[in-house]
Amino acid sequence: MKEHTMSELTFHVPGMTCGHCEAAVKGEVTKVSGVASVGVDLGTKIVTVTGDALDSTAIVAAIDEAGFEVVG
16 A cells, blocks of 8 residues: 655735635635645634645645735
Protein backbone atom coordinates (compact mmCIF):
# COMPACT_ATOMS: atom_id res chain seq x y z
CA MET A 1 0.00 0.00 0.00
CA LYS A 2 1.39 3.34 -1.04
CA GLU A 3 1.79 5.93 1.70
CA HIS A 4 0.37 9.36 0.93
CA THR A 5 2.15 12.44 2.10
CA MET A 6 -0.24 15.26 2.78
CA SER A 7 0.92 18.74 1.90
CA GLU A 8 -0.21 22.04 3.31
CA LEU A 9 -0.55 25.41 1.59
CA THR A 10 -1.46 28.75 3.13
CA PHE A 11 -3.04 31.76 1.45
CA HIS A 12 -3.46 35.34 2.70
CA VAL A 13 -7.04 36.48 2.03
CA PRO A 14 -7.48 39.90 3.69
CA GLY A 15 -11.06 40.41 2.45
CA MET A 16 -12.54 37.78 4.80
CA THR A 17 -14.34 39.40 7.72
CA CYS A 18 -17.09 37.08 8.96
CA GLY A 19 -18.51 33.58 9.23
CA HIS A 20 -20.25 33.97 5.88
CA CYS A 21 -16.88 34.76 4.24
CA GLU A 22 -15.35 31.73 5.91
CA ALA A 23 -18.19 29.45 4.75
CA ALA A 24 -17.99 30.76 1.16
CA VAL A 25 -14.23 30.20 0.95
CA LYS A 26 -14.41 26.74 2.55
CA GLY A 27 -17.29 25.75 0.26
CA GLU A 28 -15.41 26.62 -2.93
CA VAL A 29 -11.95 25.37 -1.90
CA THR A 30 -13.35 22.02 -0.68
CA LYS A 31 -14.45 21.32 -4.29
CA VAL A 32 -10.85 21.46 -5.57
CA SER A 33 -9.35 18.08 -6.43
CA GLY A 34 -7.02 16.70 -3.76
CA VAL A 35 -8.19 18.99 -0.95
CA ALA A 36 -8.68 17.09 2.31
CA SER A 37 -9.38 19.99 4.67
CA VAL A 38 -9.69 23.77 4.68
CA GLY A 39 -9.02 25.93 7.72
CA VAL A 40 -9.87 29.62 7.90
CA ASP A 41 -8.47 31.98 10.55
CA LEU A 42 -10.42 35.23 10.38
CA GLY A 43 -8.01 36.85 12.87
CA THR A 44 -4.95 36.44 10.66
CA LYS A 45 -6.91 36.22 7.36
CA ILE A 46 -5.08 32.99 6.54
CA VAL A 47 -6.63 30.06 4.68
CA THR A 48 -4.79 26.77 5.29
CA VAL A 49 -5.43 23.96 2.82
CA THR A 50 -4.30 20.39 3.46
CA GLY A 51 -4.43 17.62 0.90
CA ASP A 52 -2.77 15.42 -1.66
CA ALA A 53 -1.13 16.81 -4.83
CA LEU A 54 -2.55 20.29 -4.22
CA ASP A 55 -2.85 22.69 -7.14
CA SER A 56 -2.30 26.20 -5.78
CA THR A 57 -3.59 27.78 -9.01
CA ALA A 58 -6.89 25.89 -8.69
CA ILE A 59 -7.16 26.86 -5.01
CA VAL A 60 -6.56 30.56 -5.77
CA ALA A 61 -9.22 30.30 -8.51
CA ALA A 62 -11.65 28.73 -6.01
CA ILE A 63 -11.03 31.53 -3.49
CA ASP A 64 -11.61 34.01 -6.33
CA GLU A 65 -14.84 32.18 -7.22
CA ALA A 66 -15.95 32.66 -3.60
CA GLY A 67 -15.51 36.41 -4.14
CA PHE A 68 -12.16 36.94 -2.43
CA GLU A 69 -8.64 37.81 -3.55
CA VAL A 70 -5.46 36.06 -2.47
CA VAL A 71 -2.70 38.57 -1.67
CA GLY A 72 1.01 37.78 -1.84
